[in-house]
Amino acid sequence: MSESLKESLTDRFGRTVDYLRISVTDRCDLRCVYCMSENMTFLPREQLLTLEEIIQIGRCFTELGVSKIRITGGEPLHRRNILSVFEAFGQLDGLNDLTITTNGTQLHRFAKPLADAGVTRVNISLDTLDANRFKALTRNGDIDKVLNGIDAAQKVGFKRIKINAVVLKNRNHDEVCALVEHAIKRGIDISFIEEMPLGVIGDHDREECYYSSDDIRRDLEKTFDLIPTTETTGGPSRYYRIANEQSRVGFISPHSHNFCDTCNRVRLTAEGRLLLCLGQEHSVDLRTVVRAHPGDDDTLKQAIREAMEIKPLGHDFDLSAKPVIFRHMNHTGG
Ligand code: SAM
Ligand code: SF4
Numbered sequence: 648m649s650e651s652l653k654e655s656l657t658d659r660f661g662r663t664v665d666y667l668r669i670s671v672t673d674r675c676d677l678r679c680v681y682c683m684s685e686n687m688t689f690l691p692r693e694q695l696l697t698l699e700e701i702i703q704i705g706r707c708f709t710e711l712g713v714s715k716i717r718i719t720g721g722e723p724l725h726r727r728n729i730l731s732v733f734e735a736f737g738q739l740d741g742l743n744d745l746t747i748t749t750n751g752t753q754l755h756r757f758a759k760p761l762a763d764a765g766v767t768r769v770n771i772s773l774d775t776l777d778a779n780r781f782k783a784l785t786r787n788g789d790i791d792k793v794l795n796g797i798d799a800a801q802k803v804g805f806k807r808i809k810i811n812a813v814v815l816k817n818r819n820h821d822e823v824c825a826l827v828e829h830a831i832k833r834g835i836d837i838s839f840i841e842e843m844p845l846g847v848i849g850d851h852d853r854e855e856c857y858y859s860s861d862d863i864r865r866d867l868e869k870t871f872d873l874i875p876t877t878e879t880t881g882g883p884s885r886y887y888r889i890a891n892e893q894s895r896v897g898f899i900s901p902h903s904h905n906f907c908d909t910c911n912r913v914r915l916t917a918e919g920r921l922l923l924c925l926g927q928e929h930s931v932d933l934r935t936v937v938r939a940h941p942g943d944d945d946t947l948k949q950a951i952r953e954a955m956e957i958k959p960l961g962h963d964f965d966l967s968a969k970p971v972i973f974r975h976m977n978h979t980g981g
Contacts, residue, residue, distance in 0.1 A: 653741075655712035656951070658923075658958040665715060666881055666912035667708045671701060671729060672721040673917045677750055678786035679772075680850040681813050681842045682976040685786060696919045698728060700937050702735045704915060707947050715744040715881055717770075721917065724753040730760050737765025744768065744881070748811065752788070754796030758803045768807040768880070769800050770838075775812075775819045776829055784818065801833060807880070809836040809897070814863055815856040823863050824870050830894045838884045838897035839863050843926070845976045860898035867896065881911065901926070907961025913954070921954050926962025 656664040674689050675682075696704070705716055716736055723729055724747075736745050744767055749757075751771040761769070773793055775781050781790035800808050810830055814820050823839065830837040841860060844853050864887075867873060872890035879886070884897030907924075914922040919934025931954040933947065940946040 653712060654710070656955050658955045660958075660960060662910055662958070663712075664911055664913055664955060664958070665713050666717070667705065667713045667715070668717045668719055668912060668914045669701060669705060670720050670915065670917045671696075671718055671723045671732065672726040674725050675720060675722040675750070676725060676752055677722070677788045679750075679774075679813075680784055680786065680818075680848060681815065681853075682846075682848070684847060684849045690918055694918045694934075696915075696917065696934055696937075698726075698732055700919065700934070701732055701915075703937060703942075703944070704919075704933055704947065705732075705736055706739060707944050707951060709739045709741045710944075711948055711951060712741075714741060715746070716742060717746045717748060719748040722750050722752070723747060724749055724757050730757075730764060733761060733764035733766060746770065748772070749796075750785075750788075751793040751796035751800075753792075755792070755799040758796070758799040762803040762805060767805065768809070769805050770809045770811050771797055771800065772811045772813075773797075773826070774814070775822055776825055777822070780819060780822075797833065797835075801835070807836065808833075809838060811838050811840060813840045813842055814858045815842060815851065816858040818851075818856065820858045820862070820866075823866050827867060827871060827889070827894070827896060830896075831889065831892050834893050836895045836897065838899055840899040841902050843901050843976070845925075857902070859902065860900040864898065871896075883910075901962065910958075910961070913958070921951070923954060923958040924962055927959045929957045929959050931957070 658664060672695065678685060718732065733745065736742060745765050746768040747761065747766055748770040751773065754771070771793065774784050778790045781788055810826065812826055814823060827837055839860060842853055842856065864873065873887040873896060874890060876886050876888050883899050887896045889896060914925065915933065916922060919932065921931045921933050923929040931950060933950060936947055936950045
């Protein structure tokens with residue numbers, strides 16, 4: 648089909664949706680304190696979309712104009728046979744960017760097959776460089792596995808590798824310069840994320856631990872010369888270059904610099920709910936659609952088009968209020 652005839656998804660505020668994030672599982676080998684509670688109940692397996700259903704939905708989205716898919720979770724590399732999804736998406740015409748967000752613990756095994764399948768960019772979560780802190784923040788994770796995973800990703804040569812760090816006051820805010828230094832040494836990018844109030848976590852008071860992107864930038868500017876850029880990777884990060892270095896520093900600031908105006912994305916949860924906004928509950932149950940009409944792409948595509956009508960204008964996160972979004976980030980797909 649010629650470019651001009653290609654369909655695109657547009658919401659009622661005129662925003663084009665060209666980016667789909669898919670959570671392929673709600674399970675994970677870590678229990679990060681901002682993401683999950685210590686004792687999580689995970690979805691029964693039959694409630695998860697099958698790998699074939701995920702592939703069908705992703706393909707239909709690309710036929711409707713989505714050009715970027717990020718696979719996330721839970722921990723996506725925890726889902727059995729997940730490579731088949733990457734391999735199928737890697738073959739799709741019209742998909743320019745196939746990416747993954749991972750905690751990195753299994754990247755030493757998966758880096759090469761992911762690159763072979765066509766994954767272009769990898770985001771790896773790492774909030775601290777201190778092994779004991781890492782254990783505390785992840786409730787028992789082993790930092791060496793993640794560092795080895797980053798090494799493996801660097802060896803296979805993805806187009807871009809980025810560290811994602813959630814920053815909490817008095818837990819890891821004093822490490823932002825060290826984390827940037829680490830990214831510079833590796834020649835990779837880093838983004839700092841403000842914590843979002845998704846789900847009840849039972850570990851800390853989110854308001855007390857809030858450390859804004861402006862706080863982080865102020866800390867970094869004591870050591871680094873940060874140069875603002877208009878560069879974007881199609882996601883919510885605002886980027887700065889560091890003078891004389893290859894690495895970029897990004898800020899994902901849902902509180903201090905809300906990114907809703909230019910929102911171009913929707914999320915598919917592991918159980919097949921299409922979430923139209925990270926911070927609202929507007930959603931459409933695509934699992935019911937694919938199971939009621941097996942193999943029927945037209946019906947599925949129509950449900951996706953109609954879903955655009957309920958994409959809300961934006962989120963209104965309030966750290967001081969009781970949680971209004973009860974789903975955790977591992978359900979949401981970060
Ligand atoms: N398990 C993978 C990982 O950790 O990269 C992918 C899923 S995780 C939910 C995706 C991203 O969301 C991670 O970078 C994580 O740090 C971030 N995240 C989780 N809970 C969050 C929260 N409450 N606020 C902000 N970011 C959060
Ligand atoms: Fe697991 Fe990622 Fe959530 Fe950490 S942030 S608990 S690694 S899903």
